[in-house]
Amino acid sequence: MFTNFSLVHIQVLLNGLLWTVILSMISFVFGGLVGFALALGGISKNRAVAGLVNAYISLVQGTPVLILMFVIYFGLPIVGIEVSSLVAASVAMVIFSSAFLGTIWRASLQSVARTQWEAADCLALSGWQRMGLVVLPQAVRIATPPTVGFMVQIVKNTSLASVIGMAEVTYIAKQVNASTFQPFTTYLVIALFYFAICFPLSVLSRRFERIYSVSRR
């Protein structure tokens, strides 16, 4: 029954996996940049900035990534930007991951003890020195486990880019399925692909959690 599914298909699928990884990296890097700005804005004393960040985060976290993909894909051409599905998917994923990374990092910054901020003030450090030398190094330790954990979400959600026609691994799998008619094998194979990327990240996230919670004890 499974004779049609061959090594050639695995090869094609691996090619698609490369694009899954590329899209994931774009999402993480650019989503991270925007997310960091959001985190800083979120703890800002300026009410308006913090409010805007809050609104953005609850807007994005209250909408499905799938709909985000559609809105960007159909919306960008309206404002005159003709985009490929790769760009549309990247924009949607960056919006999605920035909101979640923003929340994670904002919470990490906020969970650095108040006294640390005050101590930095007492040492007459400037705002940037306080952030860069005192708060951030501690926040990074708190933020690392959930950030690595969230990478798993990013990788998994790139599968939704297949619905707007980006040729990542899920999209390729649909095509392989259409030609071999062996959905179980095909989707099991790409499930294993995803697992091979995500599981190490999950393990890493848990390990960081253990290391950092021990060192803080």
Added chain:
Amino acid sequence: MSYQFSFSFIEKYWPLLFDGTLATIRMSIIVTVLGFILGTLCAVASSSRHTSLRILVAIYVESIRNTPLLVQLFLVYFGLASLGLKYSAETSALIGLTINVGAYSSEIIRAGLQAIHPGQLEAADTLGLSRLQVLAGVMLPPALEKVYPALVSQYVLLMLATSVASQISAEELTGAASRIQSITFRSFEVYIVILGIYLALSFAMRGLFRLLGLLIFPRQRRLGTNL
């Protein structure tokens, strides 16, 4: 930039949107309830003394949490059908989503169970409670109370994730949207409206869960805040 926005499709197709919204709500409720039950069972199983049971749950949880929902739904709908297990798109979506959210719930509830102070268990032992009594009376209630906010977030995410069920042609809001846009060619406007509906649903869901939390957990009611 000469694009004319037109939302006139709402007038004609609002019954489709309305039915889609109801279907999404129904699907979310069913999956939340089933997923919670499955998750609780798995969380309890993963703190059992039988190693094989713990390993089984770990395999289930890890394999679900590290693969995309879309692929899981494809496997349930197309994959199982090719093996002879044919379910309708709706049933497949319910099965797939329940299996998915069960794994996440299990992890969350397990964390709650682990956070229970050992002194509580020793006290329960001293009182001569049976294992089942300890579980149902001493461990689960405070564990669920502690992880309630995390569970709520997970179920809101689940509600949003039901949109993925449209990809296996299950009837729900996103499916209704793609039907309307294929008739009217107003893709952007349709999806903007849908986005608004999902947003409203997620806010409503958070509000309802907060009320439910006050109802279930009296301590929250008295303190007026989460633990």
